[in-house]
Amino acid sequence: MFFYKFKEILLRFFPLILLYFLSFNSFEILKNHPNLIIFSFNLPVIIIYFYVLKLPHALGHGHIFTAGIINDIVVGIPLGISSLSYLILALVTSYIRNVTIREKMSAEWFTFVPALFFSNFISYIIINNFSNLSIYYIELLQNSFFTFLFFPIFYYFFNILSKLTPKD
Amino acid sequence: MFDNRDDYIIALRYALLKRGAKQKFSLFFLILLSIAIIFLDKSSISVMTPVRSVLNDLVYQVVIVSSAPGKSVKHLGNLTKQHFITYDKNKLLQEEVIKLKNKQFNDIFLKTENKNLKNTLNLTNNRSLKSDISIPAKVILDNQSPYLKSLLINKGRKDRIMKGMSVFSKNYLIGTIVESNFLSSRVLLLTDLNSRIPVIIENSDINAILSGNGSKSDLVLEYLPDQFELEPDQIIFTSGKDGYLAAGIPVAQSYLNKKNEVFVKVLADPDQASIIYITNGQINK
Numbered sequence: 384m385f386f387y388k389f390k391e392i393l394l395r396f397f398p399l400i401l402l403y404f405l406s407f408n409s410f411e412i413l414k415n416h417p418n419l420i421i422f423s424f425n426l427p428v429i430i431i432y433f434y435v436l437k438l439p440h441a442l443g444h445g446h447i448f449t450a451g452i453i454n455d456i457v458v459g460i461p462l463g464i465s466s467l468s469y470l471i472l473a474l475v476t477s478y479i480r481n482v483t484i485r486e487k488m489s490a491e492w493f494t495f496v497p498a499l500f501f502s503n504f505i506s507y508i509i510i511n512n513f514s515n516l517s518i519y520y521i522e523l524l525q526n527s528f529f530t531f532l533f534f535p536i537f538y539y540f541f542n543i544l545s546k547l548t549p550k551d
Numbered sequence: 552m553f554d555n556r557d558d559y560i561i562a563l564r565y566a567l568l569k570r571g572a573k574q575k576f577s578l579f580f581l582i583l584l585s586i587a588i589i590f591l592d593k594s595s596i597s598v599m600t601p602v603r604s605v606l607n608d609l610v611y612q613v614v615i616v617s618s619a620p621g622k623s624v625k626h627l628g629n630l631t632k633q634h635f636i637t638y639d640k641n642k643l644l645q646e647e648v649i650k651l652k653n654k655q656f657n658d659i660f661l662k663t664e665n666k667n668l669k670n671t672l673n674l675t676n677n678r679s680l681k682s683d684i685s686i687p688a689k690v691i692l693d694n695q696s697p698y699l700k701s702l703l704i705n706k707g708r709k710d711r712i713m714k715g716m717s718v719f720s721k722n723y724l725i726g727t728i729v730e731s732n733f734l735s736s737r738v739l740l741l742t743d744l745n746s747r748i749p750v751i752i753e754n755s756d757i758n759a760i761l762s763g764n765g766s767k768s769d770l771v772l773e774y775l776p777d778q779f780e781l782e783p784d785q786i787i788f789t790s791g792k793d794g795y796l797a798a799g800i801p802v803a804q805s806y807l808n809k810k811n812e813v814f815v816k817v818l819a820d821p822d823q824a825s826i827i828y829i830t831n832g833q834i835n836k
Contacts, residue, residue: 457614
């Protein structure tokens with residue numbers, strides 16, 4: 384009984400737990416492998432896009448905002464930049480959800496491009512205008528590309544998880 | 552045509568303002584809140600400094616706990632790897648000890664000669680060794696984001712860590728303190744794009760600015776004379792011209808890459824730094 388209850392809670396709060404964990408640890412798995420660092424990607428962005436698109440009730444806007452603030456503190460950039468970037472992503476994703484009639488993985492994969500573009504565009508503009516930080520543009524471009532490229536893998540993984548999650 | 556446009560506007564308005572059954576805040580409200588936070592953080596209001604400091608400390612304490620499992624795995628892996636290479640390294644080190652012992656006598660002679668020459672020329676050392684401090688600290692998180700190459704450490708203003716202090720790892724300079732909270736601080740690594748330190752090149756009187764480029768094996772020497780060509784295996788020392796860092800701290804070394812091009816790499820390895828020493832500019836004794 385306890386195990387089922389625990390499993391249910393874990394599955395229900397999985398996206399939240401993962402999002403907060405990644406915000407606190409800034410997804411360092413690939414960092415320990417210098418040869419693989421080129422393949423580093425932004426998993427929080429994939430989580431936000433997938434869950435806002437498919438299961439909006441699983442990821443609250445307040446949590447997205449808080450995760451962004453935490454990420455800003457951990458990464459060391461001015462407060463509010465990641466939150467705004469994540470919220471813009473959520474906004475574009477909500478818009479895509481509202482105008483989409485048929486759900487299809489390939490379509491959702493390609494609509495990820497404008498969502499990612501707007502989200503990154505906003506954060507670059509703010510960093511350029513509101514801080515003295517220099518950005519590693521090539522690294523960011525690689526990061527965005529691999530975030531787009533790895534999306535289908537996580538799409539299938541999150542889809543399986545969402546099917547296992549008990550419905551309200 | 553107009554109906555179509557109306558549909559898009561309705562979809563956008565719905566995305567911005569609709570909260571849904573499980574949402575407590577609308578996206579519109581949170582976007583405005585984020586913009587307000589960015590402006591507050593940018594404008595140097597006195598209230599924001601302690602707020603940011605407290606927030607930083609809180610988040611960093613959680614980071615210590617949440618990064619513990621990952622760090623343990625990494626530590627275990629490193630320990631196993633170290634075990635296998637220790638034997639070979641020991642042999643090499645024994646040979647190196649013999650060489651260094653011979654070199655030490657030469658160094659003692661040069662030091663004495665230097666001291667005597669300085670006395671003859673009436674030159675004094677400006678270093679105030681009395682003000683030297685060396686505070687050991689532990690690395691909480693080594694953050695290598697596209698925005699900032701930095702380290703988070705577990706010492707802050709409580710332990711007399713101030714913005715601008717120099718950070719050493721295994722007697723090599725690795726960076727400077729750029730953010731000092733009450734319980735934690737942030738170290739900007741030499742490899743970061745925003746890092747700049749005045750340096751002098753071995754066996755020359757050439758001054759330059761050493762700046763980061765994101766990689767530990769590709770640092771940039773700025774403001775070199777037009778005709779100057781850097782040779783491989785030259786050590787780059789701090790020149791002390793910023794008035795903060797002591798002169799003569801070894802920071803980087805030139806080397807030949809696979810394509811026979813001369814590059815500059817840092818002597819310290821920021822990725823391996825776990826215990827570091829923070830000083831007020833002098834080399835860690």
